[in-house]
Amino acid sequence: MSTATATLTDTATGLKASRSRALKVVPRFGMNYDVEIGLAGVAAALGCKPLSAAKVFNSSIPVSYPGHVIPASVTCPLAVIRVPLSGSAPWLTAAQQAALAQVFASMPVTGRPVVSINQEGEENRFGYTAAQVAGSHGTAYQIFKARAPFNARYVQDLGTYSAYSGGRGTAFPDFLCCAVNGQQDLDAYLLDWYPNNTTAGAAASIQPAVDYIRGKIPGAVIGAAECNWLASNGAYHGPGTPDQWFADCWAYAVASKFAAFIPYYYAAHSTPWPTDPAELSELSAIAHASGL
Amino acid sequence: MSAPVVTGIAFDKQAYNPGDPITATVTGQAGSQLAVRNVTATGTYTDQATGMTGMLAGMLSVTSPVEDTTTAAFSDTDGRAYALQSLAQTPAGVVTAVFTATA
Numbered sequence: 001m002s003t004a005t006a007t008l009t010d011t012a013t014g015l016k017a018s019r020s021r022a023l024k025v026v027p028r029f030g031m032n033y034d035v036e037i038g039l040a041g042v043a044a045a046l047g048c049k050p051l052s053a054a055k056v057f058n059s060s061i062p063v064s065y066p067g068h069v070i071p072a073s074v075t076c077p078l079a080v081i082r083v084p085l086s087g088s089a090p091w092l093t094a095a096q097q098a099a100l101a102q103v104f105a106s107m108p109v110t111g112r113p114v115v116s117i118n119q120e121g122e123e124n125r126f127g128y129t130a131a132q133v134a135g136s137h138g139t140a141y142q143i144f145k146a147r148a149p150f151n152a153r154y155v156q157d158l159g160t161y162s163a164y165s166g167g168r169g170t171a172f173p174d175f176l177c178c179a180v181n182g183q184q185d186l187d188a189y190l191l192d193w194y195p196n197n198t199t200a201g202a203a204a205s206i207q208p209a210v211d212y213i214r215g216k217i218p219g220a221v222i223g224a225a226e227c228n229w230l231a232s233n234g235a236y237h238g239p240g241t242p243d244q245w246f247a248d249c250w251a252y253a254v255a256s257k258f259a260a261f262i263p264y265y266y267a268a269h270s271t272p273w274p275t276d277p278a279e280l281s282e283l284s285a286i287a288h289a290s291g292l
Numbered sequence: 293m294s295a296p297v298v299t300g301i302a303f304d305k306q307a308y309n310p311g312d313p314i315t316a317t318v319t320g321q322a323g324s325q326l327a328v329r330n331v332t333a334t335g336t337y338t339d340q341a342t343g344m345t346g347m348l349a350g351m352l353s354v355t356s357p358v359e360d361t362t363t364a365a366f367s368d369t370d371g372r373a374y375a376l377q378s379l380a381q382t383p384a385g386v387v388t389a390v391f392t393a394t395a
Contacts, residue, residue, distance in 0.1 A: 004303075004316065004368040008296040008387060010323035012360040017320065019298035023368050025395045028309035052309070076311070112311045221310075257370075259310040291307040 001025075001254075027223060027253045027261035028053045028076060029290035035265045037273050039071050045273075046284040048292035052076050055225055055262050057119070061099040064106035065113060075111030078190070078225060078262070079103075080119040080157055083136070085128055091136035097143055104147040112151060115144065119157040119225070120192055122168060122175035130174035130181075137177035141184060153187040157225045163209035164196040173212045180216045188259055189213050190225035193249060195238030202248035205238070210256065223260035224253055234270020242274065243282040250286045261290065296323040296362050296387070308395035315392050316374070322362045322385035328353050359385035366391040 004023040009016045030053025031042050043050050050073030058067040058081045066079035081103065085091050092100070100117070107113040117140050118126070121133045137156050144154040156177050163172040177183045196205045206224075213220050229245035230237045238245050246263065253261045263283065265273045274280055297320055304315040334349045362381060366374040366389075374391040381387050 002368045002370045004301060004366065006298050006301050006316070006318040006389075007365045008298055008318070008320045009363045009365070010296050010360045011363055012325060013293060013323060015295035015323050017296045017298050019301060021301045023303065024307040025310060025370070026307050289307070291305065291309060
C-alpha cells in the first residue's frame with residue numbers, strides 16, 4: 001500500500017496545506033491461457049471481470065506474438081517461448097535470433113505485452129549452464145530492445161524451486177540475467193511459485209528466490225508467473241490447505257509489491273482446475289482484490 | 293490571511309495494477325488575504341425648513357478577503373512521477389487540480 005499526498009501552496013504567502021490518502025496498487029491477477037475451463041470460464045467461475053493477464057506458453061518460436069489466440073480482454077499477456085540453446089555465445093543461432101526479432105516486432109503497441117524465452121530455463125532438468133541461461137536472455141534482450149514497441153517488456157521467468165537447496169540453491173543467482181552478471185538488468189523477474197516441499201509454506205517457498213534476485217538487482221520488479229499449492233508435477237503439495245496457500249501467497253505478493261499474480265491450473269500437469277469451494281472462494285477474493 | 297486547504301483526493305479507480313494509468317483529482321480552497329481599500333464616505337444633512345444642506349466627508353478603510361492564487365503538487369511513497377494535467381480556481385477560491393501517473 002502506498003500513501004499519496006496532495007499539497008496546495010499559496011503563491012502569495014507561501015502557506016501550504018497537505019492531505020494524504022492510501023493509494024492501492026496491487027498485483028495484476030491472471031491465469032495460464034490454456035486452463036481447461038478457458039479464461040472466460042475462469043472469470044465466470046470466480047465471478048469477476050474478464051482477466052487482463054494470461055501466461056501463454058509456446059513450445060517453439062511462433063510466427064508472431066503471443067503465439068496463441070487469447071481473449072481481447074488480455075491486454076497484458078506474458079508469452080514464454082521455448083528456444084533450445086546453443087553451446088557457445090551468443091547462445092541463440094542466427095535463425096533463432098531472426099525468428100525472435102520477428103516475434104518481438106509483432107508485439108502490440110497497446111497494453112503491456114510481456115515476453116520471455118525459456119521459462120524455468122535455470123532448472124536442473126534442462127541441463128543448461130548459468131552462462132547459457134543468463135547469456136541467452138542477454139542476447140534476446142538486445143534483439144527485443146531493437147525490435148519491440150516501447151510499451152512491451154522483456155522478463156526472465158524462473159522457478160522458485162530453483163532457489164531452494166533441492167534445486168540450484170546458492171548457484172541460483174548466477175542464472176540471473178542482470179548487470180552484475182555481465183548482462184543487463186531486465187524489465188522484471190517473474191517466479192513460478194510452488195511449495196518447495198510438503199512443509200514449506202508460501203513465504204518460505206518464494207523467499208530464497210526473492211532474496212537472490214534482490215541481492216543482484218535491488219530495485220527489481222518481481223511478480224508471480226505461476227502459482228499453485230500443488231507441485232506442477234503433481235508429486236506433492238504444500239502444507240495446510242490450498243485456500244490458505246493462496247491467501248498467504250496473495251498477502252505476500254501485495255506486501256512485496258509484486259507486479260503480477262498468476263495462478264496456474266493445467267490438468268495435464270497434475271494441477272486441474274479446482275473443485276474445492278474454499279479454494280475457489282479464495283481465488284475469487286483475490287481476483288476481486290486485484291481490481292477485477 | 294488564511295492558508296489553503298486540501299479538502300479531498302479522489303482516484304479514478306479503487307485499486308490499480310502496475311502499469312495502469314492513475315488519475316487523481318485534488319480539490320481544495322485557496323488561501324486568502326484581507327485587501328484594504330480606502331474609500332471616501334460622505335454624509336449629507338438637509339434642513340427640512342430651509343432646504344439648506346450640509347456635508348461632511350471622511351476617509352474609511354474597508355477590508356475584504358481576496359483569494360490568492362495556488363499551485364498544486366502530488367506525490368506518493370513509491371516515488372511515482374505525477375504530471376499536472378489541469379489546475380483551475382474559481383473566483384470563490386475553489387481549487388481543482390488533476391494529476392496523472394502510471395501505477
